[in-house]
Amino acid sequence: MFFEAENNLKVLEGILNKYWGADERCKFKIDFGISDDNFILFIDSLSIIREIYNHPKTWDSLSLLQAQNSTELLGMCKYFNDLEGSTERGLQNPIETMYLYSLRLFYEVDFRINDEPAHSTLFNEHLLDQIKTNIANNSKNESYSSNFRKKLNKIIFSVPYDILKDLYNSEEIKLFSEFDEKKKAASQTLEEIKEYSDNLNEQISKLDKKLEIRQTKVERLEDTLKNQQSHLNFAGLSEGFHNLLKQKEKEAYSLFVGLIVMGLVMIAPLICTIFSLLPETILQEKNALNHMLKLVPFISLEVILIYFFRVILQNYKSVKAQILQIELRRTLCQFIESYTDYSKDVKGDKESNPLEKFENLIFSGIISDAENLPSTFDGMDQIGKLLSSLKSK
Incomplete structure (x- = not known):
C-alpha cells in the first residue's frame, strides 16, 4: 500500500509538523507573502493530508483511481518540506497544484465512503462541510485564474464520473448488466442438463433391463454349472x-x-x-x-x-x-x-x-x-x- 509505507508517512508527518500549528501557518504566510485565497487552499490541503496521515490504510483502499495523484501529492509535500531558506514569493502555483492533487483524492474517497465502521471516523463532519464549502466558493472565485477554476470544476464533476465509469465496467456491474443474457444461458444450460439427465436416466433404465436379463442368464448358467459340477463329481467317482x-x-x-x-x-x-x-x-x-x-x-x-x-x-x-x-x-x-x-x-x-x-x-x-x-x-x-x-x- 502507498500511504502506509513508512517513508511516505514520514513525508506526511514532516509537512504537518512544519505547517499545521497556527503559529507555523502565520509565519509561513508572512514569510512567503501568501495571499488569503491561496492560504485557504493551503489550509484545506493540509486538512486533507492530515486525514490521510491519520487513516493511511483507508485512503489506500478507497483511492483506487488516483494512484498517480497520490505520488504527485507526496512530491508536493516534499517540496514544501524543503522550502526552508527559499526566497520564492507567493507560491501560488505550488499551492494550487498541491490543492488540486489532494482534492482529487478527497473527492474519490468521499464518493466511496459508506456506513461501514471503518469509515465512521474518517472525516470530521465540520471539517468535511468546510472543505466542500470552500471548494464551491473557490470554483466561483474570480481571483483565481480561469485555468485553475476550470481544473477545479473538472475535478468536481469528472472524479465521480470516472468512478462510476470504472464501476460500470467492473465485473460486478457487468454481472448485473448481463443478467438477462446470463439468465437465458443458465436456463438453456438447465434445459440441456435436464435433457441430458432424461437421456441418462433412459440409458440407465435400458442398462438395468440388460443387466436383469444377463443376471437371469448368469443365474441359469450358475445352476447349469452346479449341475455339471455334480455330474462331473459323480462322473469322476464313476x-x-x-x-x-x-x-x-x-x-x-x-x-x-x-x-x-x-x-x-x-x-x-x-x-x-x-x-x-x-x-x-x-x-x-x-x-x-x-x-x-x-x-x-x-x-x-x-x-x-x-x-x-x-x-x-x-x-x-x-x-x-x-x-x-x-x-x-x-x-x-x-x-x-x-x-x-x-x-x-x-x-x-x-x-x-x-x-x-x-x-x-x-x-x-x-x-x-x-x-x-x-x-x-x-x-x-x-x-x-x-x-x-x-x-x-
Whole structure:
C-alpha cells in the first residue's frame, strides 16, 4: 500500500509538523507573502493530508483511481518540506497544484465512503462541510485564474464520473448488466442438463433391463454349472470305479488263464498214466507196493497242483465278486442324483440325509470272500496224513 509505507508517512508527518500549528501557518504566510485565497487552499490541503496521515490504510483502499495523484501529492509535500531558506514569493502555483492533487483524492474517497465502521471516523463532519464549502466558493472565485477554476470544476464533476465509469465496467456491474443474457444461458444450460439427465436416466433404465436379463442368464448358467459340477463329481467317482474295474478284469483274466493252465497241468499225469507215458522203470515194476512208491512223486505233484488250482479258483471267484460290487457302484453313480431329488419330493423333509445309504454303499470296502480259501500249511497237513497212511500199510 502507498500511504502506509513508512517513508511516505514520514513525508506526511514532516509537512504537518512544519505547517499545521497556527503559529507555523502565520509565519509561513508572512514569510512567503501568501495571499488569503491561496492560504485557504493551503489550509484545506493540509486538512486533507492530515486525514490521510491519520487513516493511511483507508485512503489506500478507497483511492483506487488516483494512484498517480497520490505520488504527485507526496512530491508536493516534499517540496514544501524543503522550502526552508527559499526566497520564492507567493507560491501560488505550488499551492494550487498541491490543492488540486489532494482534492482529487478527497473527492474519490468521499464518493466511496459508506456506513461501514471503518469509515465512521474518517472525516470530521465540520471539517468535511468546510472543505466542500470552500471548494464551491473557490470554483466561483474570480481571483483565481480561469485555468485553475476550470481544473477545479473538472475535478468536481469528472472524479465521480470516472468512478462510476470504472464501476460500470467492473465485473460486478457487468454481472448485473448481463443478467438477462446470463439468465437465458443458465436456463438453456438447465434445459440441456435436464435433457441430458432424461437421456441418462433412459440409458440407465435400458442398462438395468440388460443387466436383469444377463443376471437371469448368469443365474441359469450358475445352476447349469452346479449341475455339471455334480455330474462331473459323480462322473469322476464313476471313472474311478471304471479304472478299478479294468484292473480287476485284467486280474480276473489272468486268474482265468492260470486256472486253464493249472487244469491242464493237473491232468497231465493222468494222461501220462492212461497213455503209458510214464518212465519205463515205473511201468516195468511188478511189485504193486514198489510201483506205488515210485508213483508217490507224481501223486504228491498232483495233490499240490490240485491245491494251487483251488487257490487260483478261490481268487478268481473273489475277483468276480469284487467286479460285481464295482459294477453295482458304477450303476448307482448314474442315477443317484435323480434318486436324491425323487426322495426329497416323495419323503419331503422327513429324511434328513437321503444320501446316507448311498454313501454307506459307495464308500464301503469291497468285500473279497476268502472264508473257504485253504492255507498252505493246511494243504501240507493233508499230504502228510496221506503219506503216513501209506507207510503204515
